[in-house]
Amino acid sequence: MKKSEIPDPFAAQRSKCGYETIDDQNDPVTMLLRHKDVRKTAHNYKTFTSETIPGRIVVPSEVNIRDTRQIPFEVDPPKHGAYRSVLEAWFKRPINADYQEALTTIVSxxxxxxxxxxxxEVVNEFALPLQSRALTLLLNTPFKESEIWISWGTHVFRSEGEALDADKAIVLYDYIDRELDRAIANPSDDLYSVLMQSDFDGRKLTKEEAxxxxVLTFAGGRDTVINAVTNAIAYFADHPESLERLRKEPEIITNAxxxxxxxxxxxxxxxxVVTENTIVCEHAAKADSRVSLCWASANRDENVFENPNEIVLDRKINPHVGFGFSHHNCLGATHARQIMRILVKEFSEKIKSIDILDMKENIEKWGKFQRKVGYHKISVKFNATTQ
Amino acid sequence: MAKITFITSDEQRITLEGYSGSVMALAVENGIKGIDGDCGGVCSCATCHVHVAPEDLSKTGEASEIEADMLELDDDTDQYSRLSCQLQISEELDGLVLRVAK
Structure with a gap:
């Protein structure tokens, strides 16, 4: 097995019955594993709500470590749409040429x-600083702020060996409180200030809503971006021919x-959270129980994707759910996509090959499933393209 | 070459000339409001949803199964819905009128 390979631990169960119930702090979760069920359930917000006790839709549940509702993530339509329309234009800024130019400078x-x-060491020396520096663009804050965010480590809520870490959450919450107070006292053109001046439902957004x-912006785009960047580097280490192909065919970078x-x-x-007794994937789901939409399993569904366990760089039809699906699809996806497109482009131009020297995989445990999501550490050497 | 007209949600009519590539890419390059094409045209985001003018349905043909599955779960879908990333520009599309979905 190649070092960069990410196996699909869900395949047998997905084909056998399509779901699996796992425990999570005595609040069990039924993981839905098939592409069709995942998309349908994501779309049906009335029966499968996001608007429950803050933190309960996250697995592992965060109900014991936070009370702040993440917005628009933990709100259902129609209110969700109203919040989303306040935020949409700001979070689409990454499509602008000047944003991409600034991001290219950071990546390069x-x-x-x-x-x-x-x-x-890619996770701490490359992916984390890159994620933090890029975030200064999304928030439109001074570049120097990234130094503080880098010092927090790879997951804002988690520390190594401990899935849920209330002390780390407090660091983030206090920081955001201070920044919002600053934005209220001295508004600028950063996201905090824009939020505090935003109109919502005939009034201004409250500080708690902002x-x-x-919190969503910081937490949602942290380990996800770090894993994507790190996994891409591991992939290129195993596949120098892909770097060469992307150098020759930059038009497939978006597909890649x-x-x-x-x-x-x-x-x-x-x-x-299930709002009424229902059936999903021939499984009886009771009101007030939890289900989860397993994006990782849906994305390997052999009924949808040919050669699901291979990276096909120029895959043309790719209805993946890597950024979620339907109303709650990832708010930061435009930013994340630009990071990845620019990273791949810069890598293909500047790097000929990558040597993996040492690595420790990050394996998540979900009931009987063990899923590799990335790396705790991966040491490499970059070899430049000869100019 | 094909002339394709987009009608945006604020009732602007914009006619563009395209030669190749997807209708989504043509719209994005020309800043048609409401067509984002976030995923770049691989049928995963539905941000390029359009309604084909009823009289033009014969020009575009029908959605593939994967495209139809995607549209089935979009709130604004009707019998004229297509994802414009799946419409390839050719002379057959000349005169096509598309209303950008909400």
Whole structure:
């Protein structure tokens, strides 16, 4: 098995019955594994709600570590749509040329910096700083803020060996509170200030609502982006021929990025709470129980994807759910896609090959499933293209 | 060459000339409001949803199964719905009128 391979641990169960119930802090979750069920359930917000106790739709549940409702993530339509329309234009800024130019500078300079090194540890020396520096563009905050975010480590809520870490959450919450207070006192053109001045439902957004958006922005785009970036580097280490192909055929970069998102599925699954007794995938789901939409399994569904366990760089039809599906699809996807497209382009131009020196895989445990989602550590050496 | 007209949600009519590639790409390049094409045209995001003018249905043909499955779960879908990333520009599309979905 190649080092960059991400196996599909769900295949047998997906084909056998399509779901599996796992425990999570005594609030069990039935994971839905088939593409069709995942999409239908994601779409049916009336029977499968996101608007429950804050933190309960996340697996592992965060109900014991936070009270702030993440917005628009933990709100159902029609209110969800109203929040989303307030945020949509801001989160689409990554399609602008000047945004992409600034992002290219960030990506290019960190690659140049790492090319000079004999070896680097990708997660902490590359993916985390890149994610944090890129986030200054999405938030429109000074570049220097990224130093604080880098110091928080790879997951804002989690520390190694401990899935849920209330102390880390407090660091983030206090930081966001301070930034929102600053934006209220001295508004600028950053996201905090824009949120505090936004109209919603005939009034301004409250500080608690703005905080809900900011927590989502920080938490949702943290380990997901880090995993996507790190996995891409591991993939290129095993596949120098792909770097060469992308160098010669840059027009397939968009397809390649969608395919990587499908294959990596940086977020394994996301939960919903059942609002009425119902049947899903021939399974009786009781009111107030939890189900989860397993994006990682749906993205390997052999009924939808040919050669699901291969990265087909120019895959043309790719209805993956790597950014979720329907109303609650990823708000940060435009930003994430630009990071990945620019990263792949810069890599193909600047790097000929990558050597993996050492690695420790990050394996999640979900009941009987063990899923590789990325790496805790992976040390590599970048080798430049000869100019 | 094909002339394709887009009607946006604010009732603007914009006619563009295209030679190749997808209708979505033509719309994105020309900044047609409401067509984002986030996924770049691989049928995974449904941000390029259009309604084909009823008299033009014969020009576009029918959606593939994967496209139809995608549209089935979009709130604004009707019998004239297509994802414009799946419409390839050719002379057959000349005169096509598309209403951008909400």
């Amino acid at each position: 300079s960190i690659i140049e910096e790492m090319l000079a090194k004999e070896s680097l 905080k809900g958006v900011m 990025v969608e395919e990587m998102i499908r294959y990596f599925s940086p977020l394994t699954h996301m939960g919903r």
